[in-house]
Amino acid sequence: DATNVCQPLISVITRIDYDHTDKLGSSLKEIAREKSGIIKPGKIVISSSQYVEAYKEIKKIDLYLNIAPDNNLLKLIKDNTYYIESLVKIESLNIGTNITKPPYSATGILEGIEIFIPLKDIINIPEEITRLEKKLLKVKKELDIVCRKLNNQDFLSKAPVEVIEKEEEKADELKDIKERLENHLKTLNSE
Incomplete structure (x- = not known):
């Protein structure tokens, strides 16, 4: 399976259902065991019973991140900036511990990460x-x-x-x- 070959930046576990019984097993327990194999040590995991919720969680990782210096997530995100920019369709990603909130910015907080999304040139x-x-x-x-x-x-x-x-x-x-x-x-x- 592809999740054992590549190192994902973010693993998304979507709903556990009978939609892939031909490949993942015939019971919910077997399917859950197979899906749990995508979880990799040190990687971000998003678990959701609905695809929309998982997508929204991924979108929360957006323009500006302010992460504690001792957090391993800082290195992980810096090492994978290209993938994050592609995933959430942004022009640039600034990562650091002392980023000042830009004027007219939306702010989001996600488990130790503060996200700033500058709005001035995006909205009226x-x-x-x-x-x-x-x-x-x-x-x-x-x-x-x-x-x-x-x-x-x-x-x-x-x-x-x-x-x-x-x-x-x-x-x-x-x-x-x-x-x-x-x-x-x-x-x-x-x-």
């Missing part, structure tokens, strides 16, 4: 602020509706536990989205 800042403000307003309204439901004793006493749990998850997700939107707006408005 005033238009993006307007778009984010509209989206934030919509999210706040949705969150308000969900919170009112969860604070309604009549709803709580009549709804099945699964429905209540789903609403609680929705509230948590909306709070997370709201916080991220507020942070993006703060970044764009403060530069």
